[in-house]
Amino acid sequence: MATILITGASSGIGEAAALLLAKDHAVTATVRTESARDALIAKAATAGVSVEVALVDVCDLDAVRGLVARLETAGGIDVLVQNAGTGFVGTLEQLDLGELRRALEVNFFGAAQTLQAVLPGMRTRGHGRILAVSSVGGAVGQPFNDAYCAAKFALEGLLESLAPVAATVGIAISVIEPGPVATKFIANVQGLDAVLDGGANDPYAAAKANYMARLGAPERMAGMQSSEDVAQVIAEVISTPTPALRYQTSTWSTAFVATKLHDVTGDAVISMTSAWVAD
Numbered sequence: 116m117a118t119i120l121i122t123g124a125s126s127g128i129g130e131a132a133a134l135l136l137a138k139d140h141a142v143t144a145t146v147r148t149e150s151a152r153d154a155l156i157a158k159a160a161t162a163g164v165s166v167e168v169a170l171v172d173v174c175d176l177d178a179v180r181g182l183v184a185r186l187e188t189a190g191g192i193d194v195l196v197q198n199a200g201t202g203f204v205g206t207l208e209q210l211d212l213g214e215l216r217r218a219l220e221v222n223f224f225g226a227a228q229t230l231q232a233v234l235p236g237m238r239t240r241g242h243g244r245i246l247a248v249s250s251v252g253g254a255v256g257q258p259f260n261d262a263y264c265a266a267k268f269a270l271e272g273l274l275e276s277l278a279p280v281a282a283t284v285g286i287a288i289s290v291i292e293p294g295p296v297a298t299k300f301i302a303n304v305q306g307l308d309a310v311l312d313g314g315a316n317d318p319y320a321a322a323k324a325n326y327m328a329r330l331g332a333p334e335r336m337a338g339m340q341s342s343e344d345v346a347q348v349i350a351e352v353i354s355t356p357t358p359a360l361r362y363q364t365s366t367w368s369t370a371f372v373a374t375k376l377h378d379v380t381g382d383a384v385i386s387m388t389s390a391w392v393a394d
């Protein structure tokens with residue numbers, strides 16, 4: 116039985132992972148409100164498992180450090196599932212710089228400071244696992260996802276760089292790359308109003324309309340997964356003796372990310388994403 120910390124477990128992938136992993140492990144899951152804490156404890160009870168729930172915003176360094184210190188005192192963290200994240204849409208010219216910073220704040224700095232807090236304990240014990248829920252958007256830049264993809268690229272760059280060094284002290288790092296997942300993520304996406312209502316003279320109106328139309332297209336919907344599907348992949352990665360750096364969560368995501376990983380010039384990705392915004 117491992118001791119697992121999961122961030123962002125009020126809904127979606129984090130909640131599903133907490134409920135699944137709690138069957139075999141000691142799970143502490145973070146949420147941001149008391150009502151979300153009560154709801155997760157109730158769902159765990161219904162599922163016949165026990166989850167310790169802590170109130171933590173990953174952007175609040177004191178809260179992150181306080182929780183990690185408490186778990187270290189109680190015996191330490193074997194596995195961190197860094198899952199908290201939020202979507203942001205908008206093309207750079209129309210993106211409020213505050214939104215760009217917030218996208219980085221949650222998806223990158225929040226993740227980085229949580230990792231920084233757990234690394235010393237794992238290093239001292241000589242073992243640990245870090246799984247960061249990134250996205251296919253952490254590998255492939257996508258129209259109107261400038262801020263979100265920038266943040267997830269930054270996260271993947273951080274982790275790919277850190278992985279070989281962390282391995283020297285017994286810590287394995289993996290990046291989880293889901294494609295579309297049916298969660299509250301889309302409803303929670305920030306900046307959407309500006310994308311939908313760019314005004315009468317919006318120079319990007321046609322590109323936006325074409326992009327939005329594609330969101331429900333059959334080829335994209337074919338890649339849709341449930342939170343439980345992604346939680347299952349997370350559980351499998353945790354139980355793998357020698358985990359890889361990068362895991363896509365479906366054949367759809369693997370095919371999507373492969374476009375990038377084989378594409379040394381960027382031509383294949385730009386050709387694909389240009390078609391999404393073209394008439």
Ligand SMILES: NC(=O)c1ccc[n+]([C@@H]2O[C@H](COP(=O)([O-])OP(=O)(O)OC[C@H]3O[C@@H](n4cnc5c(N)ncnc54)[C@H](OP(=O)(O)O)[C@@H]3O)[C@@H](O)[C@H]2O)c1
Pocket residue numbers: 122123124125126127128129146147148151171172173174198199200201202221225248249250251292293294295296297298299300301303342
């Ligand atoms: N759904 C998709 O299509 C998709 C695809 C690829 C990757 N992902 C990634 O999967 C992860 C989970 O997303 P999801 O799809 O499960 O969406 P979700 O249901 O909206 O869950 C996001 C979770 O992150 C939490 N969170 C947001 N900001 C936070 C902060 N500052 N501090 C702590 N927690 C925070 C949310 O808490 P609150 O309820 O308090 O906001 C919620 O628990 C994210 O990293 C996302 O980027 C999602």
